[in-house]
Amino acid sequence: xxxxxxxxxxxxxxxxxxxxxxxxxxxxxxxxxxxxxxxxxxxxxxxxxxxxxxxxxxxxxxxxxxxxxxxxxxxxxxxxxxxxxxxxxxxxxxxxxxxxxxxxxxxxxxxxxxxxxxxxxxxxxxxxxxxxxxxxxxxxxxxxxxxxxxxxxxxxxxxxxxxxxxxxxxxxxxxxxxxxxxxxxxxxxxxxxxxxxxxxxxxxxxxxxxxxxxxxxxxxxxxxxxxxxxxxxxxxxxxxxxxxxxxxxxxxxxxxxxxxxxxxxxxxxxxxxxxxxxxxxxxxxxxxxxxxxxxxxxxxxxxxxxx
Amino acid sequence: xxxxxxxxxxxxxxxxxxxxxxxxxxxxxxxxxxxxxxxxxxxxxxxxxxxxxxxxxxxxxxxxxxxxxxxxxxxxxxxxxxxxxxxxxxxxxxxxxxxxxxxxxxxxxxxxxxxxxxxxxxxxxxxxxxxxxxxxxxxxxxxxxxxxxxxxxxxxxxxxxxxxxxxxxxxxxxxxxxxxxxxxxxxxxxxxxxxxxxxxxxxxxxxxxxxxxxxxxxxxxxxxxxxxxxxxxxxxxxxxxxxxxxxxxxxxxxxxxxxxxxxxxxxxxxxxxxxxxxxxxxxxxxxxxxxxxxxxxxxxxxxxxxxxxxxxxxxxxxxxxxxxxxxxxxxxxxxxxxxxxxxxxxxxxxxxxxxxxxxxxxxxxxxxxxxxxxxxxxxxxxxxxxxxxxxxxxxxxxxxxxxxxxxxxxxxxxxxxxxxxxxxxxxxxxxxxxxxxxxxxxxxxxxxxxxxxxxxxxxxxxxxxxxxxxxxxxxxxxxxxxxxxxxxxxxxxxxxxxxxxxxxxxxxxxxxxxxxxxxxxxxxxxxxxxxxxxxxxxxxxxxxxxxxxxxxxxxxxxxxxxxxxxxxxxxxxxxx
Numbered sequence: 001x002x003x004x005x006x007x008x009x010x011x012x013x014x015x016x017x018x019x020x021x022x023x024x025x026x027x028x029x030x031x032x033x034x035x036x037x038x039x040x041x042x043x044x045x046x047x048x049x050x051x052x053x054x055x056x057x058x059x060x061x062x063x064x065x066x067x068x069x070x071x072x073x074x075x076x077x078x079x080x081x082x083x084x085x086x087x088x089x090x091x092x093x094x095x096x097x098x099x100x101x102x103x104x105x106x107x108x109x110x111x112x113x114x115x116x117x118x119x120x121x122x123x124x125x126x127x128x129x130x131x132x133x134x135x136x137x138x139x140x141x142x143x144x145x146x147x148x149x150x151x152x153x154x155x156x157x158x159x160x161x162x163x164x165x166x167x168x169x170x171x172x173x174x175x176x177x178x179x180x181x182x183x184x185x186x187x188x189x190x191x192x193x194x195x196x197x198x199x200x201x202x203x204x205x206x207x208x209x210x211x212x213x214x215x216x217x218x219x220x221x222x223x224x225x226x227x228x229x230x231x232x233x234x235x236x237x238x239x240x241x242x243x244x245x246x247x248x249x250x251x252x253x254x255x256x257x258x259x260x261x262x263x264x265x266x267x268x269x270x271x272x273x274x275x276x277x278x279x280x281x282x283x284x285x286x287x288x289x290x291x292x293x294x295x296x297x298x299x300x301x302x303x304x305x306x307x
Numbered sequence: 308x309x310x311x312x313x314x315x316x317x318x319x320x321x322x323x324x325x326x327x328x329x330x331x332x333x334x335x336x337x338x339x340x341x342x343x344x345x346x347x348x349x350x351x352x353x354x355x356x357x358x359x360x361x362x363x364x365x366x367x368x369x370x371x372x373x374x375x376x377x378x379x380x381x382x383x384x385x386x387x388x389x390x391x392x393x394x395x396x397x398x399x400x401x402x403x404x405x406x407x408x409x410x411x412x413x414x415x416x417x418x419x420x421x422x423x424x425x426x427x428x429x430x431x432x433x434x435x436x437x438x439x440x441x442x443x444x445x446x447x448x449x450x451x452x453x454x455x456x457x458x459x460x461x462x463x464x465x466x467x468x469x470x471x472x473x474x475x476x477x478x479x480x481x482x483x484x485x486x487x488x489x490x491x492x493x494x495x496x497x498x499x500x501x502x503x504x505x506x507x508x509x510x511x512x513x514x515x516x517x518x519x520x521x522x523x524x525x526x527x528x529x530x531x532x533x534x535x536x537x538x539x540x541x542x543x544x545x546x547x548x549x550x551x552x553x554x555x556x557x558x559x560x561x562x563x564x565x566x567x568x569x570x571x572x573x574x575x576x577x578x579x580x581x582x583x584x585x586x587x588x589x590x591x592x593x594x595x596x597x598x599x600x601x602x603x604x605x606x607x608x609x610x611x612x613x614x615x616x617x618x619x620x621x622x623x624x625x626x627x628x629x630x631x632x633x634x635x636x637x638x639x640x641x642x643x644x645x646x647x648x649x650x651x652x653x654x655x656x657x658x659x660x661x662x663x664x665x666x667x668x669x670x671x672x673x674x675x676x677x678x679x680x681x682x683x684x685x686x687x688x689x690x691x692x693x694x695x696x697x698x699x700x701x702x703x704x705x706x707x708x709x710x711x712x713x714x715x716x717x718x719x720x721x722x723x724x725x726x727x728x729x730x731x732x733x734x735x736x737x738x739x740x741x742x743x744x745x746x747x748x749x750x751x752x753x754x755x756x757x758x759x760x761x762x763x764x765x766x767x768x769x770x771x772x773x774x775x776x777x778x779x780x781x782x783x784x785x786x787x788x789x790x791x792x793x794x795x796x797x798x799x800x801x802x803x804x805x806x807x808x809x810x811x812x813x814x815x816x817x818x819x820x821x822x823x824x825x826x827x828x829x830x831x832x833x834x835x836x837x838x839x840x841x842x843x844x845x846x847x848x849x850x851x852x853x854x855x856x857x858x859x860x861x862x863x864x865x866x867x868x869x870x871x872x873x874x875x876x877x878x879x880x881x882x883x
Contacts, residue, residue, distance in 0.1 A: 222403070226403070226404070233326055233329075236326075236329065236331065237325075237326065237331075239331075240331035240332075242325070242331065282315060286322050289319065289322060289323050289326065289348065290326050292348070292404075293323075293327065293352060293402070293404060293408070294402065294404050295404065296404055
């Protein structure tokens with residue numbers, strides 16, 4: 001955890017906010033049995049301003065809605081926040097059939113009697129966890145009404161047929177949403193008003209370079225720079241609607257570096273992790289043109305990584 | 308009915324340029340293509356970099372200042388070679404990959420050189436070619452061509468320095484043209500050109516057949532009447548349709564029945580990929596009254612003679628034809644009986660006809676409703692598409708006779724039928740409407756004559772798209788192609804891979820037709836073929852049309868064969 005604090009200090013995150021987090025951790029120390037649920041992030045989120053906004057909202061006891069296009073680091077940030085605050089995390093992926101019993105809990109038969117099997121939201125409430133509500137706008141708004149009381153000033157969860165429980169003071173919810181995906185919808189006002197909404201910016205070239213270099217310290221900085229610029233060029237192409245954003249994939253770019261580390265050539269790695277994300281042959285041609293202008297196809301591990 | 312699309316290669320070239328420029332909000336005034344229509348990747352990057360590092364608008368103004376000159380294309384090629392050096396050196400600092408791309412382009416130049424025929428070499432401007440050869444040889448560290456002292460000076464001058472900005476480059480370009488060609492661009496020539504539409508027209512035509520490094524683009528939209536085609540052609544044996552070709556087509560087949568704008572939009576949709584660069588012409592089937600072109604006149608005279616022969620043949624076989632029509636129409640009635648919809652008739656009950664409702668109070672006419680009557684109307688419309696290529700030369704009378712029998716039988720069964728003949732020549736694929744849906748007269752079919760090539764895929768696709776007839780809505784469409792299943796065209800397959808174009812013939816052409824038929828079927832059109840050709844093409848017809856074809860060798864087989872074929876097609880409708 002100290003590493004994450006160090007990273008945030010390096011990134012010059014407001015000292016007052018970091019002290020606030022330290023105080024929070026002191027007040028709500030991680031329970032032994034919850035430790036397994038505290039995330040251990042592989043990547044750190046880059047973006048000073050976003051960090052500060054998110055920390056301020058959570059320290060003030062608010063729930064966060066991270067909204068933004070693809071590949072803006074919504075999940076990375078939410079995992080990072082869980083880790084920083086030292087809270088166990090329940091990650092709930094929303095889908096079209098998400099309903100109240102899936103979120104709060106359901107009846108089950110334990111061999112002798114019918115009993116309550118708690119759902120992730122109930123567990124968050126009872127154990128002071130961070131609930132990450134991933135792609136919250138994939139679910140129907142009606143299914144989410146059950147969360148209203150938990151998310152607003154009442155901070156309570158009423159389970160029909162069972163007791164009403166109050167949320168522990170260290171419980172927080174962080175929702176993510178992506179606009180424009182097929183199948184997504186707008187959140188209704190009732191739900192949106194219960195979140196502080198953070199509009200996630202697209203990662204800057206400098207931050208992306210730092211991100212790759214931190215994860216792969218051995219990477220040749222010149223190649224790293226070309227990869228970052230490649231990502232920027234793909235981004236511009238997607239913004240101007242010449243390609244869909246299926247190939248605009250930060251995960252894909254990082255995966256490609258991982259595959260190069262495993263010994264694939266740059267061409268094969270980028271094809272697998274970026275080009276082939278598009279299923280349209282013509283679009284793949286356009287994406288290939290962009291890659292070709294930046295990265296030779298035959299770079300080997302020895303060239304990409306320093307010994 | 309029609310949507311606009313950019314052709315694949317032009318859009319790709321634009322994307323390469325935009326990517327290199329780092330912005331997407333402009334229409335590049337230059338694009339570069341290989342002879343096969345594919346984008347010239349490296350040179351397109353250079354065009355994009357010209358926007359990134361220099362003021363492309365000012366460059367364009369400079370290029371425009373001499374565009375009416377006879378040697379404009381040559382100047383373009385030289386100057387872009389100079390710009391290549393400057394922009395390469397600027398960009399390579401931050402894009403190390405440029406080095407490899409430049410080398411690949413140089414290697415490609417020499418590979419292409421090996422593939423050029425003597426005739427193609429003759430098309431090249433040799434002084435430009437020598438400079439290009441010298442440049443690319445230097446890039447590869449090879450020994451270049453032997454240069455004369457003047458050529459050496461030229462090569463040296465064309466190595467524009469990376470230190471130059473826009474003004475510097477313009478100065479160097481002017482100096483180059485002045486020194487080696489004694490040419491001084493006039494600032495006013497651009498405005499003069501705009502004032503003279505004829506000069507502009509000639510200018511555009513000049514650009515169509517250039518075979519050099521960089522192509523100037525037209526309006527960028529491709530649907531402007533005088534827009535430059537965004538293709539680089541001229542090395543193949545066919546140089547793409549020109550204004551002269553269009554005039555010829557107009558002389559022979561008469562004006563297009565589809566407006567120029569609609570035609571252009573249709574072309575934007577259909578003349579893509581392998582048919583890129585082809586043009587379409589939809590003619591009425593009636594020859595124009597007078598013609599000045601000698602060639603066109605000859606064609607029209609022989610078409611007239613053929614018409615007389617067709618009519619004579621029909622007269623001779625009148626009894627057989629009448630018998631065939633009778634047999635076929637009886638069979639068709641059976642086949643289509645379940646696809647007839649009852650015609651509505653006025654009634655005392657049913658659906659209210661609001662426009663006649665006043666009759667009830669005013670005239671005491673209670674029949675202001677509509678209900679299904681006893682008369683019926685088929686929910687089907689049929690297109691007969693006749694192959695009118697040269698290979699049908701020996702069977703023209705038979706084919707016109709059969710088409711006549713088919714059309715007459717369908718008319719007798721009250722099924723709307725349209726008869727189209729298709730052929731390709733001079734890069735145009737022409738559809739002639741021998742009998743429109745609206746007319747009941749089948750006499751126009753006698754104007755059928757054979758001549759030209761057959762680009763089946765494009766013709767079938769175009770026939771499928773001609774769906775704007777008021778007779779059509781709500782009807783299931785059937786397209787019957789009378790074919791020899793041997794597509795063949797003088798315009799090569801565009802974008803077919805490789806550096807030089809592939810012929811439109813054999814397996815590739817059959818596959819193109821197969822793809823088109825599949826696409827039309829997926830849109831709900833029923834496509835079948837009446838095969839009329841050589842046994843060696845039987846495999847082709849199966850490949851293109853699947854099971855939906857029938858072979859006819861004489862008119863007597865027509866009734867049985869065609870009704871079987873239609874029955875087969877209609878079963879598909881039932882199983883939908």
